[in-house]
Amino acid sequence: MVHISKMEDFLNIHKDQLVSSGIPKYLWRTLYIKLMNETFDASSAFDLLRIEDDSDGGEDVIQSRLILQATRHIKVTESEHIYLIDHAWTYRIQDARNQLLSHTGLRERLCDVFGLDTSQDKHEIVDQLFNLMWKINNYYSIRNTVNVEDSLPVWYIMDEVGTAVTHSDKPNCRIVPFVYINEKITYSLLFPITDIEEDDIICRDYAEGVQDSSRKEAILLPWVHKSFEDFSITPPVPSKEYFLSGHSEESLPNLDNLQNKKNVSDVLKVYSQYSLVTSHLHSNRFQIVDNEDDTDIMWFTEHFKDFNKLSETPHKFINQFPFEYVLTVKDLLCITCRRKTDQNWLPITYNLLTELPNFLSYYQKRESDGMENYWIVKPYNLARSLDMHITDNIDYILRISITGPKIVQKYITNPVLFYRPECEGTVKFDIRYVILLKSVEPLQCFVYKNFFLRFANKPFELNEFEDYEKHFTVMNYTENVQLKHMKCNDFILNWKIQYPDNDWNKVEQSIFKMLKEVLECAIIEKPPCGIAHSPQSRSLYAVDLMLEWTEDKEIQPKILEVNFVPDCARACDYYPDFYDDIFGVLFLDRKCDTILPL
Numbered sequence: 001m002v003h004i005s006k007m008e009d010f011l012n013i014h015k016d017q018l019v020s021s022g023i024p025k026y027l028w029r030t031l032y033i034k035l036m037n038e039t040f041d042a043s044s045a046f047d048l049l050r051i052e053d054d055s056d057g058g059e060d061v062i063q064s065r066l067i068l069q070a071t072r073h074i075k076v077t078e079s080e081h082i083y084l085i086d087h088a089w090t091y092r093i094q095d096a097r098n099q100l101l102s103h104t105g106l107r108e109r110l111c112d113v114f115g116l117d118t119s120q121d122k123h124e125i126v127d128q129l130f131n132l133m134w135k136i137n138n139y140y141s142i143r144n145t146v147n148v149e150d151s152l153p154v155w156y157i158m159d160e161v162g163t164a165v166t167h168s169d170k171p172n173c174r175i176v177p178f179v180y181i182n183e184k185i186t187y188s189l190l191f192p193i194t195d196i197e198e199d200d201i202i203c204r205d206y207a208e209g210v211q212d213s214s215r216k217e218a219i220l221l222p223w224v225h226k227s228f229e230d231f232s233i234t235p236p237v238p239s240k241e242y243f244l245s246g247h248s249e250e251s252l253p254n255l256d257n258l259q260n261k262k263n264v265s266d267v268l269k270v271y272s273q274y275s276l277v278t279s280h281l282h283s284n285r286f287q288i289v290d291n292e293d294d295t296d297i298m299w300f301t302e303h304f305k306d307f308n309k310l311s312e313t314p315h316k317f318i319n320q321f322p323f324e325y326v327l328t329v330k331d332l333l334c335i336t337c338r339r340k341t342d343q344n345w346l347p348i349t350y351n352l353l354t355e356l357p358n359f360l361s362y363y364q365k366r367e368s369d370g371m372e373n374y375w376i377v378k379p380y381n382l383a384r385s386l387d388m389h390i391t392d393n394i395d396y397i398l399r400i401s402i403t404g405p406k407i408v409q410k411y412i413t414n415p416v417l418f419y420r421p422e423c424e425g426t427v428k429f430d431i432r433y434v435i436l437l438k439s440v441e442p443l444q445c446f447v448y449k450n451f452f453l454r455f456a457n458k459p460f461e462l463n464e465f466e467d468y469e470k471h472f473t474v475m476n477y478t479e480n481v482q483l484k485h486m487k488c489n490d491f492i493l494n495w496k497i498q499y500p501d502n503d504w505n506k507v508e509q510s511i512f513k514m515l516k517e518v519l520e521c522a523i524i525e526k527p528p529c530g531i532a533h534s535p536q537s538r539s540l541y542a543v544d545l546m547l548e549w550t551e552d553k554e555i556q557p558k559i560l561e562v563n564f565v566p567d568c569a570r571a572c573d574y575y576p577d578f579y580d581d582i583f584g585v586l587f588l589d590r591k592c593d594t595i596l597p598l
Contacts, residue, residue: 007032013181021176027082027191034084035180035187042083042161042190046202047071049164064136065115066164068202076192085162085175085188091155093389094466096133100126113163134395135222136163139403140177140186152387153403154186162188167223168203172196175204218356219402222395228360229368235355238335242354243326243528246405250322251308252527258314258535265315268587271295273302274565276579280572283580285588297587301565307534314536317587319565321437321539322532327522328541328564330407331380336530337559339521344550345514347558348410352377352401359408363394374411374462379404383563385472390465416547416555417460418491419498420484425459430473430546430560434571435515436595437541438586441533445519445598446585447512450575453491455484487574502555507547511557515543516598518559538586542566 010032011018018028033039051065074081089106091099100107101122110129111118113136118125139153157163158175165175172194179186196202207219217226267285271292272278277299278288289295297317298304304320326332334349350359366373373392377400389400390411397408417426434448454473465471468481475483486494495504522531542563548556571578575594584590 010035010182017179021178021189022174023082023176023178023189023191026077026079030079031082031189034082035182038084040084040086042085045071045074045081045083046161048160064113064163066113066160067166068161068164070196070198070200070202072198074192074196076195082189082191083161085190086159087156087186087188088159088163089157090186092152093155094468096155097126097130097466100129110157113160131393131395133157134393134399137399138177138188139399140179141403142179148382148386156186158188162190164202165190166201166203167206167220169205171203171205171208172200173202173204174208214357218360219398221360221398227364228357229364231357231361233358233362233365235350235358238354240529243323243332247325248303248305250305250528252322252532253307253311253534253536255311255533255535257311260314265296268296269294270297270299270583272299274299276568276572280576281579281583282577283583286583297583303564307532307536310536317536317538319538319540321440321534321537323527323529324437324522324531324539324541324564326528326530327518327562329381330378330561331405333559333562334407334409336521337518339524340517343514343517345517345557345559347412347560350408352397352406352408356401360394372413372462374413374465375408376411377401377406377408379406381405385468385474388472390471412546412548412558413462414549415460416499416549418455418494420455423457423459427458428456428460428471428473428546430454430544431511432566433511433515433543433545434566434568434582435519435541435543435598436582436586437519437531437537437539439535440523440531440537443519443523445516446595447515447598448571448578448582449594449596450571451488452570452574453484453486453488455486457482457484507555507557510555511545512596512598514545514557514559518543518562519598540566540568540582540586542568 007029011028023031034041047069049067049069051067088109089099100110107122107125107129108118110133111125114129114132116125116128137155137157139155141151141153143151156177162175165173173190173192173196175188175190177186178189206223207216210216210219214231217224218228267287269289270277270281270286271289272281281288286297292298296315297319299319304310304318307318307322310316310318326336331351331353334346334351337343337346348362350356350362352359363373374390375392375397377389377397379387387403389396391397400406401408415428418429419426430453432452432454436446436448438444438446454475456471456473457469457475458467460470469475475481492504495502524530526532544560544563546558546560548558550556568578581592581594585592585595
């Protein structure tokens, strides 16, 4: 443990955090002293009051039954006015219900905040608290961590003092989280931003920093009701600047250099950053080399950007296309797929950063029509089901939306299920197809016919959405859970038994049609809004999809995501010739029984 005995030491460790949090410099010494002495003295300046009657409509703007009131005049320039707020509860969302069920004291404390009857069954209380807690919770993230799981949002609920600070568009204070590294404790810090008079209600801006008025109204919806039904449910088409934002600039190949591309050698040298290619490419038409300068094929796991420079060596191939992220990043994928207006294979999807009012319009319309409203929230560019959330609670969705770039997608509530006797019921499953893109002009694309399956471990029901093994299928990265292995041929045999009236060949043809249409959508627009023509490029993607029952009892494939440089360990394990077949089609123009043209 680092012992901080001097102000200078404190600042050496915490200055960057103080500056990034916007804590005025004249408050730093007071904060240091209060942290050292563990001084919680908010009661010296504020009274905690309880609202007994909110029948005048105040419930729309007050997040709990507590408010905080100044007991004296507070000048913003006075250095003593920074106050430590303890955290009553810190949690990960997936653990929240179990912790509420397990800790009676926590339940009772939160029931007191919301004025709930504690004599109810504890499961009913937990359901109520889980729905209400989004009005009073907050989060922080730890950046620059090696492990991506450690950087995911950590949620917390402040003590009664912090919880009582209500919202205002004209706030008189700020509250920010602060990690005190000396004790490895996270507090919240309250400090004034204007002079405060005696008896003033203490308030902060719950949508601090949001400039766009319609987005701010959306972010504030958990506390201030507003109808969004005047907004179109159809989001606007984003500009090419949106496609470029957040991505390193890519150059396009000089096509003039590629007019007389060198004929394929008898043996092609392969440099690979992916160990499975190195260990599973056995064909004598390919030679693994250690130097990317002396190679014909570069198979990278990192993103490649300089296609212009690559075109100076016309004989070389690369396993990527310029601007292929229009497929492999979730927010761009949904924009790309919307280009085919008559398709039914893209779940209704909105970008929570740029299309929030449009989403709320659609959500509120479904709500007013009495329709179910379950949605899944996904980060733009994380895999393995990390930081995904399923709910019909709009407060939950909106609070999650501020933690980073995310999309919200209509949850498939009527999926085609698979019977697993060892699970004593029917479970969710998804299917992964490997697709190959060989050319954009003209479009040449293929599908690896051997598909891959992932199964949930518990029977599917529209409840307990925090139960990972019930609602998600990615089990190979989770400890102490069962991973169901099944090859596609065995799946098809089981399918014939479970769904004798639904021919798998017909289902698969609808999947193949969808896969080709996805690629067609990706090349309709010129770069940066679409994949660019690049004769030196070849790509392998993995497409994850589910099957859904339509109202007419037909089976409809639904695309979930397209993966860049996917994990192909299972493909190599099941099918030893996987990379020989893939490389033969992509680089030798071979035909293969396991790889079909789309």
